[in-house]
Amino acid sequence: MTLANPLMTASGTCGYADEYADFVDLTQLGAFVTKSITAKPRAGNNYQRVIETRAGMLNAIGLANVGLDVFLAEKVPLLAALALPVFVNVAGTTVDDYLAVADALESVDIVRGVELNISCPNVKAGGIQFGTDPEQVRLITGELRKVCRTNILIVKLSPNVTDIAAIAAAAVDAGADALSMINTFTAMAVDIDTRRPVLANGTGGLSGPAIRPIAVYMVHKVYTQVAQAAGVPIIGMGGIQHAHDAVEFLLAGATGLAVGTALFVEPGCLMDIRDGIGDYLDSHGFASVTDIIGTLEV
């Protein structure tokens, strides 16, 4: 599958479909990635759900989403109007939850891929446990592989692990078509007056520019140790705000790029990043972004 350009939205930072339509021409994206969808609707965690930290933010939304049925009935028509490849991020607490959603998405035309979220740090059962153990990753990826017959299967990796390459290898072995990385880092902010965590959930996931250097490192590690040899593309994300940041990820080995937290500040940054990558390629004499993927010299 070929995308018009590498830019995508990061799950959970762009709504379900056209929420940013007033701010950016979404049809110019390479692909649209939805908020995590679960089999049943989820109300999510108690308030307070986010807090800004230095060069980043913590979130503990708790996968609040409308659930599969409402997604299919109300959001899919809006997505269809974007006329873009859509990747639906799928989450759950049991393997069956994931399978139910992924299976239903097979019959939706505009959906071209499933992004398997086994890395959300903010739900109590399941979620991150799947994503931190290579055996669990192999198992769930293998099960999903069976139901994703026409949709591509993207596995979204958690950075909250000792060796992310081992997790990536398990996902690739079990049939992942692409890897998405990274999700947020488990973190905590403290209200020193009340002596409690700021977020009602206690912990939250750190995103934004603060995590970018670690994300770039992890993309490079997975690219060189697993993905390049297997021919599996990486969708890189974590703190991308400007074209410079995006180029870092491309050089480190990412083929696709997703922007998350920066959309909260300026949805239009997607187009600035896309154009800025073009300017970089021109000024360095490259014909196409594929010419620079993974060309980092170390």
Add this chain to the structure above:
Amino acid sequence: MSEPSVKKRGSYLAEVLANEVVCDDHGRLILDVAHFPPTAPGQFIQLMCRPPTPPEAGRAIEWRDGQTPQFTQAELLDSQPLLRRPFSIAGRREHAGGASELDIVYCVKGVGTRWLAGVNAGQSLSVLGPLGNSFVIRRDKPAAALVGGGVGIPPLLYLAEQLATAGKETVAFIGARSADRLPLRLLPNADVRTDGAPSHCAAELAAYGVETAIATDDGSLGMAGVVGEAFGKWLDGSAVSAENVVVYSCGPEAMMEAVALMSLAAGAECQLSLERYMACGMGTCQSCVCKLRDDSAQGWAYKLCCADGPVFDAAQIVWD
């Protein structure tokens, strides 16, 4: 040729016309924004509390071998906040050529608002909006009461103007910690009543014919105590019957809860503007949840303060 459709909202570059001190901890920004979409009281904007990202930060980067690239680490430049900060529209004026003037009244709380306090006329600010829903002015209700405290006062100023245009009889009840933290100017020789009765005293509200009662926590101006008390007295003693009044309130949650209870008990309609910590303001991050009644088993569901609100019918709010 068809007219270009009017944008409902977007991202705009504003020029700061003025940044004035209002009291010890409040300032007023007057922003000039060309072609800003139509707005209504209760709506807010997301202000970037740092210099707008130069477009070239993401583009046309001059990279030459052996040279240090420009704008490579934009985040190192700003120890200022990453996320925008939400502010209510406190007033709006139109000028020839599609220029709009927006008033923002801000209270200095933390890193973002401290930066705003240092902004100079002529500087550019990035404005995203208008966002959220708005207060509803009822055709069939001739009277209105505004109850505001702290950072909840600014949207009521814009509302007071529109209520005056709609010909409503309006009174206001304003709470502050102390006289020097009141984000309103007093008229010369203002007679601020210590019994909590409204009078023509606050310049910004008197401009729309609105009499104002002021309450301060420390009693340094007006009535000593909470503003809800002054409002309650008025509600009990007013010649206007409650069915003819719409109560509009914005401010600390405890104040709004008290105002809601009194208003609803008296049979007055009550609209509240809630405040939540917001990351996006555009309905995508799901961070700004409020509990609103519904017919589910648990009796409530989450709504988004930024997209479904910030204004909600007080009768529908579930207080924690």
